[in-house]
Amino acid sequence: MEYLNIFFQEIYKIIFLVIPVLVSVAMIVWLDRRVWGLVQKRKGPNVVGPFGVLQSLADALKFIFKEIIIPASANKVIFILAPIVTMTLALVAWAVIPMSEIHVLADINVGILYLFAISSLSVYGIIMGGWASNSKYPFLGAIRSAAQMVSYEVSIGIIIINVLLCVGSLNLTDIVLAQKNIWFVIPLFPMFIIFFISALAETNRPPFDLPEAEAELVAGYQTEYSGMMYAMFWLGEYANILLMCALGTILFLGGWLPPIDIYPLNILPAPLWMILKILFLFFLFAITKAIVPRYRYDQLMRLGWKVFLPVSLSYVVLTASFLVYFELLPTKGS
Amino acid sequence: MIAHTIFFYFFSFIAIFSALMVITSRSTINSVFFLILDFISIGCLFIMVGAEFLGMILLIVYVGAVAVLFLFVVMMLNVAQQKQSWFIGKKSTHIPSGLIVGVLIFLELLVVIGGWKYKEGIASSSSIIINKDISNTHQLGNVMYTDYILYFQLSGIILLLSMIGAIVLTYRKRENLKRQNYFTQISREKSSSIEIKKVEFDKGVKIDD
Incomplete structure (x- = not known):
């Protein structure tokens, strides 16, 4: 009986985590299209619901009623598995994201490693989809995407090491609490920029959306997908983007902490600060999509390996020597 | 404790099952996917025994990087389309040599593990003091x-x-390859790349020399 109680409590918590994430993914898609439209002096989706906020819901409804087409030459099991893997991994990662000091589903010791592991797994959805379609464009898209994600993961990992040096713990809550005096975006500003750009590349966002470059590859790895399966890829992609924004917020923008702990700022509830910061980062993502042209593939690879990797590695040395010289190295829990 | 046991058997069953499937499944691509599943379930087992760092690193390094390269190679070589004809062909020379190697390794393992003895007091000889805090x-x-x-x-x-x-x-090093130099590409100026030439009637101009 006791086990059942715990079980249902956990299920209840999970539902109250997953549903807001899914709803906010739908809203974020709308926001993205809206910002994109406004930058280009269009209106963007503004018909369904007030300001068009229900546009994503309408799109989802449309996707549900569309037929799912599985190509005859496709590897059926892997073809069907690919969008499921993408979506599941994008949602599973949210388990460790702390919305405030108490609002966290799983407060594990190695939270940041967990996030990193999940985001390195998410390349599989794309590879599986691209390969199982058994067609040229999806395969090329999948190869591009895999190479891109693996290379930018390296620089993201090293940036995370930079932050961890200043924190002294792998726990996400500890990372946020370590920023009580100063957000890491100020001492580690170059790393924040590199993190932002790497996050763009990691989530296949423009200007690094080469896996789905329309002009060359039709739609990349999702060319052969239709109906709800396409929508799942889509949802997974946006959930990943949101996750990267949350990660950036936790690592650099001080998570749920207000900018300064004074009266008018700290009456806002902690999760609201977190959401505002995530939205701010997502707004930057959306603006970048609207104003920057797509990179060439070799430029993308050069940027990852020849610029970001050396810069972030030397910044690790800099941070470490600074901390050691001024005896600021964090001990456990501070 | 019951939940712990259930999870342990769940993950170990998946681990053993997928390890078997890696060597028995017919298409190579499925083998690689089962290998990934195996890595993941072993990672989960690591986490269950309290070695969460090792488990996560296993996921990041093996699943996130090494297995991706495995998949790459298998997909690029298109071995997925090949059927394993080793056991079907009549003039197969693989089976005898494989058998010999397999039996030798098995015997070696038997000799080594059969003669394995722990040094006395090995548990206490470890100098590391484990701090539970x-x-x-x-x-x-x-x-x-x-x-x-x-x-x-x-x-x-x-x-x-x-x-x-x-x-x-x-x-x-490949010769005669046109390489792109980003700095020259970006720093191109109008003055250095455009030249206006007066073309006389019926003469034409010679360019690119």
Whole structure:
């Protein structure tokens, strides 16, 4: 009986985590299209619901009623598995994201490693989809995407090491609490920029959306997908983007902490600060999509390996020597 | 405790099942996917015994990077389309040699494991004092960067060597290749790239010399 109680409590918590994430993914898609439209002096989706906020819901409804087409030459099991893997991994990662000091589903010791592991797994959805379609464009898209994600993961990992040096713990809550005096975006500003750009590349966002470059590859790895399966890829992609924004917020923008702990700022509830910061980062993502042209593939690879990797590695040395010289190295829990 | 046992059997069953499927499944691509499943369930088992750092690193390194390259190779070579004809063909020379190697390895393992004896008092001879207050990752770092720093550095150097070796083996200098230089591409000016020429009637101009 006791086990059942715990079980249902956990299920209840999970539902109250997953549903807001899914709803906010739908809203974020709308926001993205809206910002994109406004930058280009269009209106963007503004018909369904007030300001068009229900546009994503309408799109989802449309996707549900569309037929799912599985190509005859496709590897059926892997073809069907690919969008499921993408979506599941994008949602599973949210388990460790702390919305405030108490609002966290799983407060594990190695939270940041967990996030990193999940985001390195998410390349599989794309590879599986691209390969199982058994067609040229999806395969090329999948190869591009895999190479891109693996290379930018390296620089993201090293940036995370930079932050961890200043924190002294792998726990996400500890990372946020370590920023009580100063957000890491100020001492580690170059790393924040590199993190932002790497996050763009990691989530296949423009200007690094080469896996789905329309002009060359039709739609990349999702060319052969239709109906709800396409929508799942889509949802997974946006959930990943949101996750990267949350990660950036936790690592650099001080998570749920207000900018300064004074009266008018700290009456806002902690999760609201977190959401505002995530939205701010997502707004930057959306603006970048609207104003920057797509990179060439070799430029993308050069940027990852020849610029970001050396810069972030030397910044690790800099941070470490600074901390050691001024005896600021964090001990456990501070 | 019951939940713990259930999860343990769940993950170990998946681990053993997928390990079997890696060697028995017909298409190579399925083998690789089962290998990934195996890595993941082993990672989960690591986490269950309290070695969460090892489990996560296993996921990041093996699943996130090594297995991706595996998949790459298998997909690019298109071995998925090939059927395993080793056991079907009449003139198969693989089976006898494979059998010999397999039996030899099995015998060697028997000899080694059969004669295995733990040194007396090996558990107490360990000089590491485990502090229960700090997390597993912290403890690992404390041990790795102090008592075992030499081994740690050595393994780093071995990795570096293998990386350099891989680069040396695959690098070849190709002649007559047009390379793109980003700095010249970006720093191109109008004055250096455009030239206006007066074309006389019926003469034409000679360009590119």
